[in-house]
Amino acid sequence: AQSVTQPDIHITVSEGASLELRCNYSYGATPYLFWYVQSPGQGLQLLLKYFSGDTLVQGIKGFEAEFKRSQSSFNLRKPSVHWSDAAEYFCAVAARDSNYQLIWGAGTKLIIKP
Amino acid sequence: DSGVTQTPKHLITATGQRVTLRCSPRSGDLSVYWYQQSLDQGLQFLIQYYNGEERAKGNILERFSAQQFPDLHSELNLSSLELGDSALYFCASSGSGSDEQFFGPGTRLTVL
Numbered sequence: 001a002q003s004v005t006q007p008d009i010h011i012t013v014s015e016g017a018s019l020e021l022r023c024n025y026s027y028g029a030t031p032y033l034f035w036y037v038q039s040p041g042q043g044l045q046l047l048l049k050y051f052s053g054d055t056l057v058q059g060i061k062g063f064e065a066e067f068k069r070s071q072s073s074f075n076l077r078k079p080s081v082h083w084s085d086a087a088e089y090f091c092a093v094a095a096r097d098s099n100y101q102l103i104w105g106a107g108t109k110l111i112i113k114p
Numbered sequence: 115d116s117g118v119t120q121t122p123k124h125l126i127t128a129t130g131q132r133v134t135l136r137c138s139p140r141s142g143d144l145s146v147y148w149y150q151q152s153l154d155q156g157l158q159f160l161i162q163y164y165n166g167e168e169r170a171k172g173n174i175l176e177r178f179s180a181q182q183f184p185d186l187h188s189e190l191n192l193s194s195l196e197l198g199d200s201a202l203y204f205c206a207s208s209g210s211g212s213d214e215q216f217f218g219p220g221t222r223l224t225v226l
Contacts, residue, residue: 032213043116043204044217051213090157099170100213101147104157 002027004093006105013081014113021076021108023091031093032100033074035065038107039087047089050074061085086112117141118218120205126224132193135221139186139207145169146188147208147215148180152201163188195225 003026013019025031032051036044048059055067065076074091091105117140127133139146148160150173159172163182174180177195182188192199202222206215 036217043219044206045116046214046216049214092157094213099145099162099164100208100215101159101162101170101172102149102157102215103159106156 002031002093002095002098002103004091004103004105006089006091006108008108009106010109010111012111012113015083016080019076019078019081019085019110021089021091021110023074023076023105024072025074025091025093026072027093027095029095030069031095033065033067034092034094034102035059035063035074035076036090036092037061037087038090044090047076081110081112083112083114086110116216116218118205118207118216120203120218120221122221123219124222124224126226127195128226129195129197131195131225132191133195133223135190135192135203135205135223137188137190137205137207137218139188139205140209140216143207143209143216144186145208145210145215146182146186147206148174148188148190149204149206150201151204151220152198154198157204160190192223197225199223200225 005024034049035047092102094100119138144165160174162170180190202220205218208215
């Protein structure tokens, strides 16, 4: 069965510092991979997605993620975080043969220190 | 703004009651997905409809049901509500053959 693991429940980073949020997935074939962000009291916004091609994917708000098949990982990165990046980040996996229903990680809450 | 609308924004009800959550997808999107976000279970896929027909089922309880109408809006019906059903319920929509889902703002259900 497909599953997604986000090992860090929360991460604290100083404003201006770099960020990496970890995501590992379990799936038999190459899945579609997504990162979503949820700001407090808000819905889910897609940051970026990967399904084929270049393994380094650029997203909105200066985020990028790298797909590493050998490690079954899809980690999210940002070179310099801003206070407005404080939110909860969710990694998700989907498969075409399951009608793209999303299987979610537990989320990582990002806290920004001033 | 994703173009997906959900009503109501908040709903407070009592155990044993029944509620209906409504979702209007983005213009032209045929697929509607429902997800539940709770403190205990995190985000879970409930059910998907495509052009009026049920396409996939996830961890949806038998007390819950959904439908998609000819105008493509969808309703999620929750009955015999329990305290544990308190959660944020999201609807998402996508176009035909698309891998990207666009999420509504959610309906926060509180069962007292």
